[in-house]
Structure formats: structure tokens, C-alpha cells
Amino acid sequence: MECAVDDLWSAFSETLPxxxxxxxxxxxxxxxxxxxxxxxxxxxxxxxxxxxxxxxxARALPDVTDDQLRKSTVAHLLxxxxxxxxxxxxxxxxxxxxxxxxxLERARQQRDxxxxxxxxxxxxxxxxxxxxxxxxxxxxxxxxxxxxxxKGYRLVSLGKQSPGFPASLxxxxxxxxxxxxxxxxxxxxxxxxxxLQCYDxxxxxxxxxxxxxxWAVCLARxxxxxxxxxxxxxxxxxxxxxxxxxxxLGALVGLSGRxxxxxxxxxxxxGVSEVAEWAGVRAQEMENLLELELAAPGFVxxxxxxxxxxxxxxx
Amino acid sequence: MDxxxxxxxxxxxxxxxxxxxxxxxDQNRFDEFKQLLAAYPLTSDGAVESEAATQxxxxxxxxxxxxxxxxxxxxxxTQVSLWRAIIVDERINVAISPWxxxxxx
Numbered sequence: 001m002e003c004a005v006d007d008l009w010s011a012f013s014e015t016l017p018x019x020x021x022x023x024x025x026x027x028x029x030x031x032x033x034x035x036x037x038x039x040x041x042x043x044x045x046x047x048x049x050x051x052x053x054x055x056x057x058a059r060a061l062p063d064v065t066d067d068q069l070r071k072s073t074v075a076h077l078l079x080x081x082x083x084x085x086x087x088x089x090x091x092x093x094x095x096x097x098x099x100x101x102x103x104l105e106r107a108r109q110q111r112d113x114x115x116x117x118x119x120x121x122x123x124x125x126x127x128x129x130x131x132x133x134x135x136x137x138x139x140x141x142x143x144x145x146x147x148x149x150x151k152g153y154r155l156v157s158l159g160k161q162s163p164g165f166p167a168s169l170x171x172x173x174x175x176x177x178x179x180x181x182x183x184x185x186x187x188x189x190x191x192x193x194x195x196l197q198c199y200d201x202x203x204x205x206x207x208x209x210x211x212x213x214x215w216a217v218c219l220a221r222x223x224x225x226x227x228x229x230x231x232x233x234x235x236x237x238x239x240x241x242x243x244x245x246x247x248x249l250g251a252l253v254g255l256s257g258r259x260x261x262x263x264x265x266x267x268x269x270x271g272v273s274e275v276a277e278w279a280g281v282r283a284q285e286m287e288n289l290l291e292l293e294l295a296a297p298g299f300v301x302x303x304x305x306x307x308x309x310x311x312x313x314x315x
Numbered sequence: 316m317d318x319x320x321x322x323x324x325x326x327x328x329x330x331x332x333x334x335x336x337x338x339x340x341d342q343n344r345f346d347e348f349k350q351l352l353a354a355y356p357l358t359s360d361g362a363v364e365s366e367a368a369t370q371x372x373x374x375x376x377x378x379x380x381x382x383x384x385x386x387x388x389x390x391x392x393t394q395v396s397l398w399r400a401i402i403v404d405e406r407i408n409v410a411i412s413p414w415x416x417x418x419x420x
Contacts, residue, residue, distance in 0.1 A: 240342075244342060295340075296339075296342070297342065299339070299340070302338065302340075302342070302345050305345075305401075305405070306339055306402065309335055309398065309401055310335065312331070313328065313332040313335050314332065314335070
């Protein structure tokens with residue numbers, strides 16, 4: 001499926017006006033997601049499910065047609081690229097370029113067409129509204145370093161994952177799945193996307209803090225309803241002391257593991273075996289990592305920072 | 316000669332693994348190691364290590380010996396430069412964030 005994702009992106013690039021094709025072909029690089037302009041989308045993401053979710057669901061849909069599979073994969077790919085692209089531009093992580101914006105606009109248009117052919121004309125319009133609202137709320141909360149409960153974190157984070165649902169759900173619906181199975185499929189993806197997001201928010205918290213705010217700090221400040229929150233840290237060192245003392249990274253890793261367990265359970269129930277296996281492995285990894293984080297707070301970040309060294313000495 | 320070389324090689328590798336585990340498992344030690352690396356002056360490829368840089372490296376190695384034992388052979392100038400690039404400058408990171416892909420290039 002990695003190869004297919006790159007082929008689908010090439011096909012999309014070919015539909016663009018000539019002036020935009022080079023930008024489209026080098027978009028991972030333009031968005032700062034790859035170190036070289038020759039990188040493909042399949043090079044960027046560590047987990048195949050990020051771009052190929054519908055293809056994994058399709059293996060549990062014996063009557064799926066090639067065209068349905070292609071449409072859902074195209075819709076999902078374009079939706080995810082658009083979401084990442086706009087997020088990086090809005091965050092100021094990459095320059096706001098007219099050509100990049102134009103490519104993302106075309107991606108949105110073709111994403112909507114593909115989803116409409118699968119029978120869902122409004123899916124991405126709804127998810128765009130939800131995502132935009134969640135991103136704005138996140139930016140406000142993080143900028144204020146607002147104390148946030150785990151429930152509050154989950155609600156905002158889930159909103160940001162909205163682009164990850166419509167294509168796979170439309171595909172399953174088009175293949176005849178009824179509401180009960182569709183609800184379980186949605187829950188499976190809740191587990192997948194939140195599992196990934198929670199882990200990401202743990203390992204990247206220091207960079208996020210430097211860029212304006214981090215969930216780990218907001219979670220660390222929260223002491224319960226009606227309870228005075230911990231003081232807002234002024235420096236990274238103060239933030240780190242708070243985050244480690246309050247076990248915020250363990251909380252995020254623990255959440256990640258539980259979400260992956262949920263994803264695996266739902267995937268098994270639905271016969272989406274590739275996701276079931278992947279989520280099970282991820283859940284176990286998070287559970288192992290949680291033990292290490294609880295024993296030595298900050299472990300998950302240090303492990304990430306030392307990964308290149310580990311590649312040399314841990315064999 | 317082969318047995319001695321093998322013994323020295325495995326000791327060096329084992330020492331690096333021990334140092335890695337030492338900074339992995341303790342935030343204070345990681346922070347101090349990072350500070351010590353950050354103090355090491357950058358030198359251009361092929362340039363001879365300056366006296367100031369040698370002093371910084373010797374201070375770093377002395378701290379490492381305090382952590383993992385006096386038999387630690389010490390990091391060379393090349394190794395210090397490499398670990399500085401990895402840990403301080405974060406220029407070499409094989410582990411990309413799985414979802415947000417927040418690494419910047």
C-alpha cells in the first residue's frame with residue numbers, strides 16, 4: 001500500500017496546473033516533513049495506517065470494488081495531507097506560500113469529490129469544521145497554559161483527528177456495513193488516532209512548549225475540579241520539573257496504551273486483522289514504556305533524544 | 316593480539332552502552348551530560364582540537380567516570396562532536412514522531 005499511496009499522489013499531481021506540479025511532487029519537503037525534495041509520502045510517516053487506513057479496512061470488506069478502494073484511499077490521503085499541511089502553515093512551522101496553499105486547496109476539492117462518489121457529500125465539510133474548532137481551542141488552551149483534565153485533553157485531541165474518519169467510514173458504509181459495525185469502526189479509529197496523538201504529545205512536549213505550549217504542562221497543572229492548579233511555569237526547566245513531578249508523561253503514555261488496546265479490541269471484533277495486530281503491538285509497547293517512565297520520569301523523552309545513540313550501542 | 320583487541324573493543328562498546336543507559340535512566344544526569352556537551356566548542360572537520368576544547372572534554376570524561384566508574388576510557392573529540400550533534404543540536408534523529416511528524420527540516 002505504501003507504493004500505491006505514492007502512485008495516487010503522483011496521479012493527483014498530474015491533474016494540477018503545470019505551475020503547481022513541482023510543488024505537489026515536493027510537498028513533503030515544502031512542508032518540512034522530509035529532508036529532501038525527492039522524498040515521497042510513504043517516507044514521511046512511521047506507521048502505514050496514517051495514510052493507508054481505508055486499505056486496511058478494505059481487507060475486512062470482501063465485496064469492495066477496486067474503484068471503491070481507490071476512491072477511499074485517495075480521499076483519505078488528500079485529507080490527511082491537507083490537514084498536516086494547513087496545520088504546519090497555521091502553526092508557523094513552514095512559510096505560508098501561495099503555491100502550497102493552492103495545492104492543498106486542490107487536494108481538498110478532489111478529496112470531497114472522491115468522498116462524494118462513495119456516498120458522503122458532506123463528510124469532510126463536517127470534519128473541517130470540527131478540526132478547525134479543535135485547533136483553535138487547542139491553541140488558546142496551550143497559549144494560556146490552561147490546566148486541563150484528561151477528559152478535556154481527550155475532547156480537544158479527538159476533534160483534531162476528524163480527517164481520519166470519513167473515508168474509511170464511507171467505504172464500509174458503501175460496502176453495506178450497518179450502524180452497529182460503523183460505530184465500532186469509528187471507535188477503532190478513535191483508538192488508533194488518539195493512541196498515536198497521546199504518544200506524540202508525550203515525546204514532543206518540550207518542542208511544543210518552546211513553540212508556545214504543551215499538553216503535558218496543561219495536564220500537569222491540573223489538580224482536580226475546584227482545586228487550585230499548580231503555578232504556571234515560566235521556563236522550560238520549571239515546566240520540566242512540574243511535568244516530571246506530576247507524572248504527566250506517564251499519564252500520556254498510559255492513555256496511549258489504553259487507546260491502542262481499544263483500537264485492537266474493536267479491530268478484532270470487526271475482522272480488520274492488520275489493524276488488530278498493529279494496535280496490539282503498539283499497546284504492548286506503550287505498556288512496557290509506561291513501566292520505564294514510571295520508574296524514571298522523563299524516560300520517554302530521553303529515549304527519543306538518544307535514539308540515534310541507541311542505534312549504535314543497543315544491539 | 317586478537318583476544319586483547321576483542322577484549323578492549325567489547326569493553327569500549329560496553330562502556331558506551333553503560334553511559335547510554337546511565338543518561339537514559341536519570342533526568343539529572345541527562346541534563347548534566349547535555350550541558351557538558353553543549354560547552355564543547357564546535358570545530359570544523361579536520362581541525363585540531365583546541366586546548367579549551369580538550370579541557371571541556373576532559374571535564375566531561377571526568378564526570379562520566381564519576382557516574383560509571385574510573386575505568387571509562389573517555390570519549391574522543393570525534394565522539395563528543397557526534398553526541399553533541401545528536402543530543403544538543405538534535406541534527407541526527409532517526410526516530411520521527413509517528414503522527415504529528417513535528418520534526419522540522
